[in-house]
Amino acid sequence: MGLYQNRIVIKVGTSTLTNEMGKSDLRSFDRLACVLSDIQNMGYEVILVSSGAIAVGTNKLKMKEHPSSMRMKQAAAAVGQCSIMHLYDKFFGDYDKTIAQILLNAEDIEQEEKKENLTNTFNALLEMGIIPVVNENDSVSYTEIESAERLFGDNDMLSAVVAVLCGAKQLIILSDINGLYDADPRLYPNAKLISRLEQIDETVYCLAGSAGSRRGTGGMRTKLQAASLATAQGIDTIITNGKRPQSIYDIVKGVNAGTLFVGK
Numbered sequence: 560m561g562l563y564q565n566r567i568v569i570k571v572g573t574s575t576l577t578n579e580m581g582k583s584d585l586r587s588f589d590r591l592a593c594v595l596s597d598i599q600n601m602g603y604e605v606i607l608v609s610s611g612a613i614a615v616g617t618n619k620l621k622m623k624e625h626p627s628s629m630r631m632k633q634a635a636a637a638v639g640q641c642s643i644m645h646l647y648d649k650f651f652g653d654y655d656k657t658i659a660q661i662l663l664n665a666e667d668i669e670q671e672e673k674k675e676n677l678t679n680t681f682n683a684l685l686e687m688g689i690i691p692v693v694n695e696n697d698s699v700s701y702t703e704i705e706s707a708e709r710l711f712g713d714n715d716m717l718s719a720v721v722a723v724l725c726g727a728k729q730l731i732i733l734s735d736i737n738g739l740y741d742a743d744p745r746l747y748p749n750a751k752l753i754s755r756l757e758q759i760d761e762t763v764y765c766l767a768g769s770a771g772s773r774r775g776t777g778g779m780r781t782k783l784q785a786a787s788l789a790t791a792q793g794i795d796t797i798i799t800n801g802k803r804p805q806s807i808y809d810i811v812k813g814v815n816a817g818t819l820f821v822g823k
């Protein structure tokens with residue numbers, strides 16, 4: 560399949576969009592909107608895959624703890640999704656950009672007709688210079704939240720699925736860490752950043768531990784699975800730090816920042 564050389568998918572995790580107290584990190588939202596708007600002004604087509612609905616909803620509902628039941632998680636996601644779209648609309652609006660919301664479930668990708676509709680919608684939005692903001696439709700689906708048989712797994716996987724569906728040239732996964740290290744730096748402070756990988760095999764999976772913050776899910780393992788799916792379709796995948804979205808300027812020009820998984 561041919562890839563669109565100017566089309567980029569960026570995924571941002573909960574840990575980048577919320578602070579230690581679980582509240583929305585407004586500076587992160589603003590910085591991200593600024594860089595992505597600027598990148599679009601430079602001629603790139605931008606698709607944003609954003610997590611954060613459950614965490615932001617949990618905060619808005621003033622729940623004392625992260626909800627443990629499925630129904631409360633889904634309710635929190637329904638509330639939080641509104642809030643994050645409101646914030647994106649506000650910040651992207653400041654940079655004169657229009658955004659659109661696309662909420663997906665696994666079956667939307669599995670059925671050929673739905674898949675085609677979805678691709679047409681993405682293409683129409685991008686042609687009009689609109690920035691689609693994608694999340695899993697958590698309120699009607701549980702694949703993301705806790706199913707054992709998961710296609711998306713979490714939003715890392717969803718971002719790879721979207722990158723493949725849209726024929727993006729690059730998938731950029733923004734995390735709360737600079738990239739993949741040779742061990743989890745939270746446990747091993749001397750761990751070294753790996754700047755480039757041609758192959759994702761079992762030895763690489765062995766380096767990946769679980770999520771770093773209470774707010775993130777999946778940790779590096781799900782990012783490796785996403786990179787594996789995307790690179791198999793020729794899509795370069797980069798993990799980099801969401802607190803410094805300015806590195807996206809380098810990444811789109813092919814300059815390394817974080818960890819690059821080379822597309823095959």
Ligand SMILES: Nc1ncnc2c1ncn2[C@@H]1O[C@H](COP(=O)(O)OP(=O)(O)O)[C@@H](O)[C@H]1O
Pocket residue numbers: 571572573574575733734735736738739740741742743744745766767768769770771772774775776777778779
């Ligand atoms: N080998 C590794 N290299 C880098 N980070 C790792 C590694 N193993 C585990 N991690 C953890 O993965 C975390 C990032 O994943 P996660 O918490 O799910 O964040 P996000 O919300 O950005 O998706 C890091 O903060 C880190 O603690």
Ligand SMILES: N[C@@H](CCC(=O)OP(=O)(O)O)C(=O)O
Pocket residue numbers: 571572573574609610611612613614636694695697703713714715774775776777778
């Ligand atoms: N759809 C969920 C995403 C959960 C998820 O994958 O979170 P993260 O590991 O921070 O990307 C939400 O919006 O809360």
